[in-house]
Amino acid sequence: MVQNDRNMEKEIIEKRQGEVLVQKGITKNVKKLFLESYGCQMNFSDSEVVASILHNEGYNTTTQPEEADLILLNTCSIREKAEQTIRKRLSQFNTVKKQKPYLVIGVLGCMAERLKTKFLEEEHLVDLVVGPDAYRDLPNLLKDTEDGRSAINVLLSKEETYADISPVRLGGNGVTAFVSITRGCDNMCTFCVVPFTRGRERSRDPHSILKECRELVENGYKEITLLGQNVDSYLWYGGGPKKDFYKAGELQKATAVDFAQLLDLVATACSGARIRFSTSNPQDMHEEVLHVMAKHENICKYIHLPVQSGNTAVLQRMNRRHTREEYMELLDKIKKIIPDCAISHDMISGFCGETEEEHKDTLSLMEYAKYDFGYMFAYSERPGTPAHKNMKDDVPVEIKKRRLTEIIDLQQKLSLERMRSYTQKVHEVLIEGTSKKSEKQWYGRISQNAVAVFPKTENTKIGDFVKVWIKDCTSATLIGEIV
Numbered sequence: 001m002v003q004n005d006r007n008m009e010k011e012i013i014e015k016r017q018g019e020v021l022v023q024k025g026i027t028k029n030v031k032k033l034f035l036e037s038y039g040c041q042m043n044f045s046d047s048e049v050v051a052s053i054l055h056n057e058g059y060n061t062t063t064q065p066e067e068a069d070l071i072l073l074n075t076c077s078i079r080e081k082a083e084q085t086i087r088k089r090l091s092q093f094n095t096v097k098k099q100k101p102y103l104v105i106g107v108l109g110c111m112a113e114r115l116k117t118k119f120l121e122e123e124h125l126v127d128l129v130v131g132p133d134a135y136r137d138l139p140n141l142l143k144d145t146e147d148g149r150s151a152i153n154v155l156l157s158k159e160e161t162y163a164d165i166s167p168v169r170l171g172g173n174g175v176t177a178f179v180s181i182t183r184g185c186d187n188m189c190t191f192c193v194v195p196f197t198r199g200r201e202r203s204r205d206p207h208s209i210l211k212e213c214r215e216l217v218e219n220g221y222k223e224i225t226l227l228g229q230n231v232d233s234y235l236w237y238g239g240g241p242k243k244d245f246y247k248a249g250e251l252q253k254a255t256a257v258d259f260a261q262l263l264d265l266v267a268t269a270c271s272g273a274r275i276r277f278s279t280s281n282p283q284d285m286h287e288e289v290l291h292v293m294a295k296h297e298n299i300c301k302y303i304h305l306p307v308q309s310g311n312t313a314v315l316q317r318m319n320r321r322h323t324r325e326e327y328m329e330l331l332d333k334i335k336k337i338i339p340d341c342a343i344s345h346d347m348i349s350g351f352c353g354e355t356e357e358e359h360k361d362t363l364s365l366m367e368y369a370k371y372d373f374g375y376m377f378a379y380s381e382r383p384g385t386p387a388h389k390n391m392k393d394d395v396p397v398e399i400k401k402r403r404l405t406e407i408i409d410l411q412q413k414l415s416l417e418r419m420r421s422y423t424q425k426v427h428e429v430l431i432e433g434t435s436k437k438s439e440k441q442w443y444g445r446i447s448q449n450a451v452a453v454f455p456k457t458e459n460t461k462i463g464d465f466v467k468v469w470i471k472d473c474t475s476a477t478l479i480g481e482i483v
């Protein structure tokens with residue numbers, strides 16, 4: 001980064017700022033932020049917190065990197081491929097960086113946290129590296145980059161939940177939004193980087209969650225998804241970590257809020273909106289959550305319940321603290337208490353030491369669960385995880401791929417069966433937008449999270465709840481008409 005280019009450009013920006021401020025006599029954001037998110041919904045929600053912090057620093061977002069004064073990539077590290085995608089994307093900013101030497105390029109999120117200073121060493125275009133718990137420090141770090149220095153903050157926190165920051169909603173449809181309720185994870189599944197890149201689990205103050213949900217409804221949002229790596233272990237008793245709850249005082253225990261209570265509070269406070277939540281964890285899910293779901297019409301009948309493997313020995317190697325049988329008992333409980341509940345999963349093929357028999361257990365568990373859909377991947381060893389340190393990634397790639405294909409093919413069959421079960425019925429659908437397939441069609445989801453497409457009719461618009469007769473389907477889409 002060339003010092004005098006930077007000073008020169010700084011002068012231009014300040015001059016531009018000065019002029020605009022003078023003309024309008026008001027404060028106006030003139031700096032442009034290009035913010036691109038990768039990976040899970042937690043990252044997309046974090047980007048809305050980042051956009052809010054930087055908005056207060058004079059940045060407005062732009063969708064054109066060429067226009068940007070600051071480019072930020074919110075990165076994912078869940079699999080090797082996710083990191084390669086980021087490196088490739090960074091290389092695409094070479095030209096714009098040459099044209100705009102004052103341009104600052106930064107990386108946020110899990111890959112930033114995993115690589116830390118190595119990111120600056122390995123990627124010369126990168127000026128700024130910020131971990132998921134350090135976004136409040138962005139204004140200071142940007143000041144450092146203004147002097148031509150690179151800047152980094154990857155400190156993880158045991159308290160940070162950004163509870164007091166009102167996210168700037170990015171690129172949404174104005175009717176569905178995510179509200180984060182926990183950060184980090186304490187579960188230490190042996191294949192997973194999240195505990196290392198997002199730190200210890202902490203729950204957000206329920207008052208700030210309710211405030212954000214109410215504001216969303218007041219601003220016309222019709223669906224809220226409560227978000228966390230593991231929503232079932234949500235527990236608020238004044239800010240301490242869940243593992244210290246036993247030390248809490250009587251009053252703290254008496255006024256503590258767990259996930260079932262939070263869900264009940266949000267569904268009651270936002271009765272005009274649909275409520276969803278993700279991601280659940282079979283080892284922490286309480287039956288109380290199911291009864292709260294059954295009690296509230298506006299809580300959607302859908303649970304994302306990752307399992308990763310259908311075999312108990314593999315689950316033990318993954319440090320998933322439940323057996324195949326316990327997971328099946330939970331499925332039975334869900335279907336008993338909420339008969340029309342849809343369930344989806346996460347599944348990994350070819351984890352360390354996985355035998356053909358163990359793989360078959362995964363297929364038979366899927367048959368038993370009759371999942372609506374799933375996120376299915378071959379095991380990708382992640383540096384620094386317990387599996388990487390203590391186990392051999394010994395299942396050959398072609399076997400991993402063959403098993404993954406079998407899992408995906410089976411899920412395709414199960415999805416079609418599930419989708420068929422929604423046909424020849426009327427469902428309530430929230431219109432979320434125009435179908436990608438046709439300008440003349442709306443798309444939206446039923447309570448069970450399946451996507452439906454149907455012809456637009458007069459007097460219907462995005463954000464409306466409509467009754468749709470589902471006459472047909474594919475394994476991924478319901479086809480219907482408004483009735």
Ligand code: SF4
Nearest residue numbers: 185187188189192194
């Ligand atoms: S529950 Fe396991 S897989 Fe999920 S984020 Fe936590 S450690 Fe990772």
